[in-house]
Amino acid sequence: MPFVLPREAGLPPVTWGSYAMTTLGVLPLVWRRHRPVTVLVVILLVGGVYRLAMDGPGQPLPYAGLLAFYTVALMCPARVRVSVGVLSVAAVVASAGLETGTARELSFTMFCAGAAYALGRLQYTRQAYTAAVEDRAAQLERANRIEAEQAVARERARIAREMHDILSHAVSIMVVQAEAGPVAVRRAPERAEAAFEAISETGREAMVQLRAMLGVLREDGPAPREPQPGVAALPRLLDRVRQGGPEVSYEETGQVRALPAAVDTAVYRIVQEALTNVVKHAAAGRVTVLLHHEREQLTVTVTDDGRGPGGGGPGAGAGVGSGGALAGGTVGGPGGHGLIGLRERAAAHGGSVEAGPGPGGLGFRLRAVLVTSPVEVGS
Known part of the structure; x- marks a missing residue:
């Protein structure tokens, strides 16, 4: 200024x-x-x-x-x-x-x-x-991103387990029935007809389950609301295994009660996987499925009188449990996911899986323990 x-x-x-x-x-x-x-x-x-x-x-x-x-x-x-x-x-x-x-x-x-x-x-x-x-x-943001990646990985693992259980069981039953079909045609035509019916029924049910599971992944329509199979569906599963396969007995003991939906499905898949491996590799004549209910847990035991861990034939040399093909994987070979998937299912419900020789060292036994009470399980 x-x-x-x-x-x-x-x-x-x-x-x-x-x-x-x-x-x-x-x-x-x-x-x-x-x-x-x-x-x-x-x-x-x-x-x-x-x-x-x-x-x-x-x-x-x-x-x-x-x-x-x-x-x-x-x-x-x-x-x-x-x-x-x-x-x-x-x-x-x-x-x-x-x-x-x-x-x-x-x-x-x-x-x-x-x-x-x-x-x-x-x-x-x-x-x-x-x-x-x-x-x-x-x-x-980092935690959310990591959690999202982990959720994707868990979902991929879950889908892989479901695909494996559905396809492995269905294909195994269909192969066994198809192999038994020609023999039955010559010796017992009435059994051949039952074998072909078992093949078609198994295929149809597998397609229904796959369609329901894959429908969840679709983005152009509502996800299906059909429930996953559970303990109530086990008798039907056992009937399919009995047709052209081993004799199967089933029993529930203890405080029998309704199970949470997730545990119910896990029990069905565990029994399904165990029976699939029995049909594939054990050459068993008899299989026992036992569900023992306790206050806060459920024990699933599947025992067969087949080759056992040290048996020969298909699946031998797959490591411990090749008789049931569980310790070494789905088909008794390296890289399978049978026992891995079972352990993942049991761990998701706070439980564990043991697989090894049956009573007296004969056959093969699978024992899975699942927590049924509403408690936090380890992550």
Whole structure:
């Protein structure tokens, strides 16, 4: 303004040197975030030199010093803030003394400096809170992504188990019945007709179950609501195995009661897988299926009188349990998923699976324990 409007008589003239000095007291603010303490010291020194050595109208305003002090409060650790605070109090006292030397001047200057410091600490708290919220959001996003990936992996494993159980059982029964068909045609035509009926019935049921399961994966229509097979469907399953296969006995003992839907399906699939392997590899004449209900768990035991773990023939050499093909996998070969799938099913319900020789070392026995009470199972 002194360059635009005339100054009153008696006031010092306008000089470029004075304005250059006041500008020099503002330029250091460009580096205040990198060197806050240095910038504050430079601004205070420039202001002191101006007041002591120059007399022109440079209009030195206190805003640069307040902003530098605010930056120190925002960015510096406590020890540095204390040291700078002592230095600033001394500078404020000296500045008030050079101006009017009154308590009013000192109080006003101290109040402005204190307000700048308080705003700096307030901004620090706000930035820390914002950073914490953003970090928490990033952690939640990562956790959600990991959980989604794990959910996909679990669902893929579940679908693989269901596909394996359905197809393996159906194909095994159909192959056994088909192989027995020609023999039955020559020796007992009535049994041949039953074998062909068993093949068609097994195929139809497998298709129904596959269609229901794959329908869940479709996006262009509602998912089917048919329930998965459970314990109530076991007699029908055993009837199919009996046709052209071993003699199968079934019994439920203990505190027989309705099971949770997931456990109910798991029991059916475990028995289905065990019988599938008996039909494929055990060459058994008799199979016993026993469900023993207890207060908080259910034990499923499937025992056959076939070859057993050390037996020869198809499936031998597959490792422990080749007689039932369970320890080595679905078909008695490496890389199968029979026992793995059974263990996954049991573990999903807080239980376990044991497979090995039957009583007296004869045949093969599968024993699965499932928790039926509503408790948290291990993850």
